[in-house]
Structure formats: C-alpha cells, structure tokens
Amino acid sequence: MIIILDIFLNTLDVFPRAALLTLRLTVTSLLLGCFIGLIIAFFRISSNKLLNYVATVYIGLIRGTPLIVQIAILYFGIASIVTFSQFWAGALALAIHNGAYIAEIFRGAIQAVDRGQMEAARSLGMSYPLAMRRIVLPQAFKFSIPPLGNQFIIGLKDSSLVAYVGMAELWGSGLSEAASNYRQLESYIVVGFYYLALVMLFSFLLKKLEKRMSLDTKLLD
Amino acid sequence: MITISNLVKSFGPQTVLQGIDLTVTEKEVVVIIGASGSGKSTLLRCINFLEVFDKGEISIQNKKIVPEETNLNKVREEVGMVFQHFNLFPHKNVLENIIEAPVHVKKMDKAMAAEKALQLLEKVGLRDKAYAYPSNLSGGQKQRVAIARALAMEPRIMLFDEPTSALDPELVGEVLQVMKQLAKEGMTMVVVTHEMGFAREVADRIVFMGDGKILEEGPPEQFFTNPQHAKARQFLNRVL
Ligand SMILES: Nc1ncnc2c1ncn2[C@@H]1O[C@H](COP(=O)(O)OP(=O)(O)OP(=O)(O)O)[C@@H](O)[C@H]1O
Numbered sequence: 060m061i062i063i064l065d066i067f068l069n070t071l072d073v074f075p076r077a078a079l080l081t082l083r084l085t086v087t088s089l090l091l092g093c094f095i096g097l098i099i100a101f102f103r104i105s106s107n108k109l110l111n112y113v114a115t116v117y118i119g120l121i122r123g124t125p126l127i128v129q130i131a132i133l134y135f136g137i138a139s140i141v142t143f144s145q146f147w148a149g150a151l152a153l154a155i156h157n158g159a160y161i162a163e164i165f166r167g168a169i170q171a172v173d174r175g176q177m178e179a180a181r182s183l184g185m186s187y188p189l190a191m192r193r194i195v196l197p198q199a200f201k202f203s204i205p206p207l208g209n210q211f212i213i214g215l216k217d218s219s220l221v222a223y224v225g226m227a228e229l230w231g232s233g234l235s236e237a238a239s240n241y242r243q244l245e246s247y248i249v250v251g252f253y254y255l256a257l258v259m260l261f262s263f264l265l266k267k268l269e270k271r272m273s274l275d276t277k278l279l280d
Numbered sequence: 281m282i283t284i285s286n287l288v289k290s291f292g293p294q295t296v297l298q299g300i301d302l303t304v305t306e307k308e309v310v311v312i313i314g315a316s317g318s319g320k321s322t323l324l325r326c327i328n329f330l331e332v333f334d335k336g337e338i339s340i341q342n343k344k345i346v347p348e349e350t351n352l353n354k355v356r357e358e359v360g361m362v363f364q365h366f367n368l369f370p371h372k373n374v375l376e377n378i379i380e381a382p383v384h385v386k387k388m389d390k391a392m393a394a395e396k397a398l399q400l401l402e403k404v405g406l407r408d409k410a411y412a413y414p415s416n417l418s419g420g421q422k423q424r425v426a427i428a429r430a431l432a433m434e435p436r437i438m439l440f441d442e443p444t445s446a447l448d449p450e451l452v453g454e455v456l457q458v459m460k461q462l463a464k465e466g467m468t469m470v471v472v473t474h475e476m477g478f479a480r481e482v483a484d485r486i487v488f489m490g491d492g493k494i495l496e497e498g499p500p501e502q503f504f505t506n507p508q509h510a511k512a513r514q515f516l517n518r519v520l
C-alpha cells in the first residue's frame with residue numbers, strides 16, 4: 060500500500076500528463092470516429108449497391124480483426140504514405156476502428172426512427188437530405204446516445220493499445236515506469252487508477268448528457 | 281386536376297393495383313372505400329409519388345408526371361397528405377411542425393410563416409396549442425395539426441389516408457368537422473375512410489375498390505342506396 064502511494068507521488072510529473080494525452084487521443088479519435096461512422100451509416104442505408112458494399116466490407120474487416128493488429132497495420136501503413144505526427148497517426152488508427160462500431164450505432168438509431176417521419180417530411184416537399192437532416196437525424200441522435208456513451212468508454216480504454224506503437228500515453232508511460240522502477244504490479248495499479256478516474260469522468264459527463272436528452276425525449280411520442 | 285390511367289403497382293409477386301383509371305376534377309371530393317388490403321393506401325401513395333409504380337400515367341393539372349424527369353419534391357409541394365398515424369415531428373412543437381416546410385422548402389420568411397401558421401391553427405381550433413409538443417396533444421388534436429401542417433404548403437389537392445382510423449370514437453367528429461369545412465371552401469380532396477356518414481354527406485363521388493381495381497364509382501346517393509357490384513353490396517352490408 061505504502062509502495063503504491065509512493066509510486067503515485069513519485070510519478071505525479073509523468074502520469075497526469077500521460078493521462079491528458081490519453082484524453083486528447085480519445086476525444087480526437089472519437090470525434091473523428093463519429094464523423095466516419097455517420098458517413099458509413101449513410102452508405103449502409105443507401106440504396107446504392109457500391110456504397111453498401113464498401114460499408115459492409117469496412118465494418119466486416121474492423122470487426123473481424125483484433126484492434127492491436129489494426130493499429131499496427133494502420134500506424135505503419137499511414138506512416139509509409141504520409142508523414143503524420145505520432146499523435147495523429149495513432150488517433151487516426153483509433154478513429155478508423157471506432158468508426159465501424161459507431162456506424163452500426165448510427166445505422167440502428169436512424170432505422171429506429173419511425174418510417175412515417177420520413178414519409179411525412181417528403182410529402183411536404185422536403186428533399187431526402189433535408190428530411191434526413193431536419194427530421195430524422197435529430198431523433199436518431201437521441202436514440203444513439205446510450206450506446207454511443209458505451210462505445211466512448213470502450214474507446215477510451217482501447218486507446219491504451221497505441222502504447223505498442225511507441226506512444227507515451229497512460230499505458231505507454233506505465234510500461235516504461237514499471238521497467239525503470241522494477242515495481243511492475245504497483246505501477247500498473249497506479250495506472251489502473253488513472254484509467255478508472257478517466258472512465259468515471261466520462262460516465263459522469265455522459266449521464267448528464269443523457270439526462271438532459273431524456274428531458275427532451277419525454278416529448279417524444 | 282388529376283388524371284390517373286392504367287396504374288399498375290406490384291409488391292414482389294403481388295399486384296396490388298391492377299390498372300386503375302381515375303380522374304379527379306377541381307374542387308371535387310372523392311371518397312375511396314373498400315376492404316382492407318384492396319390497395320387504397322397504395323393508390324394514394326402513388327398519387328403523391330411516395331410509391332414508385334410499375335406502369336401507367338399520372339397527370340397533375342394536365343402535366344404528365346414522369347418520375348425520372350420531374351422534380352418530385354415540387355410535385356409534392358402541391359399535393360398535401362394526411363396520414364392515419366399523424367406523423368407529426370415529435371421533436372418540434374406545433375408551430376414548428378407547421379412552419380418547417382414553408383420555411384425550409386419554400387424559403388418563406390419565418391415570421392410570415394408563423395403568422396400564417398397561427399391563422400391555420402385558428403382555423404382548426406388549436407390556436408392555444410401553438411407551443412405545445414405533439415406528445416401532449418390528444419389524437420384528434422394531433423390530426424388537426426397534421427392537417428394544418430399540410431395546408432401550410434398551400435397544396436392544390438389534399439390526400440387523406442384514413443385520417444380518423446387511429447382515433448378514439450369521441451375524437452373522430454372534430455377531425456371530420458375540419459375536413460368538411462375544407463371541402464366547403466372548395467379544396468380538392470381524395471379521402472380514404474371508413475366513415476360512411478362522412479362519405480355520404482361530403483363526397484361528390486364514391487370510388488369503391490376491391491382487389492386492386494375500381495369496381496364501382498358514382499355519386500354517394502346512388503352508391504349507398506343502389507350499389508351495383510356484388511362486392512360493394514357485401515361491403516356495405518358489413519359496414520352499415
Ligand atoms: N411496402 C409494402 N410491401 C409489401 N406489400 C405491401 C406494402 N404496402 C402494402 N402492401 C400490400 O399491398 C396490399 C394493399 O395494401 P394497402 O395498404 O394499399 O391496402 P388498403 O386498402 O389501404 O388497406 P387498409 O384498409 O388495411 O389500409 C396489401 O395486401 C398489403 O399487404
């Protein structure tokens with residue numbers, strides 16, 4: 060116990076900064092992932108066979124391979140085409156991974172909106188994109204918040220895997236810390252605390268958002 | 281006003297509309313009746329091009345509409361539709377529901393659209409509900425808002441698909457009242473309904489459908505007192 064506290068105090072110059080990097084990495088990759096997810100979700104529900112196929116293959120590949128393999132391939136793949144900073148290469152790899160799962164969340168939410176909504180909008184002369192943007196998506200967004208929150212927490216924890224391509228985020232720092240102080244167990248416990256704190260912060264914010272949304276959703280039929 | 285000729289529509293192997301010919305003239309109120317599954321909704325949805333049909337022609341105001349070559353959004357601006365389940369936008373209040381299309385489709389000034397919306401709400405007796413959300417309205421109120429919403433686009437013709445079927449019996453009257461008023465003002469209307477009283481009183485013409493065809497049509501007096509087709513007689517025996 061004393062040793063854990065000791066390590067905690069001795070790493071105050073390392074782990075908080077690493078935790079901040081983890082947070083930046085996570086938020087960046089999830090925002091990008093939402094963007095990718097929305098586009099892929101549209102591909103999935105589109106009547107265009109090619110777009111459909113692209114989305115299905117993308118989701119299938121991401122779901123069918125381990126994240127660590129994707130990170131390695133994307134990281135070195137991206138690095139061999141364009142020179143990104145390490146941060147952006149890692150964030151992009153995580154975004155491409157999370158995007159597939161977020162796409163499925165968005166697709167489900169869009170399809171959960173009553174078909175009558177689109178029909179009513181179209182019958183008023185609204186074009187498909189306009190009806191999607193003004194009528195369907197705002198309702199779908201509310202449906203997608205709980206599963207999206209879940210995916211955000213998974214995304215936060217999964218970001219630890221970019222340590223293996225050399226990023227000194229929380230887990231990466233934990234690895235080097237343990238290697239230098241020879242106190243593996245205690246060091247990893249400290250790192251665990253930091254992750255737990257971050258997840259609790261995320262959960263708190265998500266719950267607040269959900270509550271605010273549910274005040275609005277009471278207005279839903 | 282609307283001319284439909286030889287309209288054919290299939291869902292997979294099932295031919296739901298088997299060559300419909302129907303003309304609706306200006307200011308006419310046509311009531312379509314028929315058993316469940318006879319294709320009434322499908323016909324209405326074809327008139328609005330919400331459904332893609334396989335064969336036949338629809339002309340609106342003597343202009344043949346070729347779906348591939350026409351901006352159907354423009355056509356739908358002229359053809360209002362009221363649905364059985366209202367389909368109000370739940371995330372918008374009554375006023376926002378009504379001004380949504382005028383503002384975003386017709387690019388009408390928001391204040392002007394709101395003013396017009398309030399007039400329409402006055403007309404359907406819901407002026408005091410302008411800022412209520414759909415979930416706080418009764419079925420009858422929802423349907424009257426839906427009618428106001430469709431009217432806000434100033435359509436030349438209104439389609440109603442069983443507008444009172446989802447309502448509690450005591451709420452049917454208030455919706456029919458609004459529709460009667462609309463008919464009296466000279467709106468061209470095509471109404472699918474099971475309300476025979478309304479059909480008899482308001483319709484200029486009854487169209488009886490069965491198995492995807494129009495089996496009989498004529499003025500309500502003639503249809504209700506002396507139906508010609510055996511299926512029409514059967515149907516009337518069941519519902520009257
Ligand atoms: N999207 C669809 N896909 C497949 N079949 C459909 C679809 N829409 C309607 N049908 C079928 O077409 C037939 C006619 O349907 P329609 O809704 O036009 O009948 P209706 O006369 O309006 O009946 P109701 O009085 O029950 O509303 C029915 O057999 C129905 O099952």
Ligand SMILES: [Mg+2]
Nearest residue numbers: 320321322442
């Ligand atoms: Mg129907």
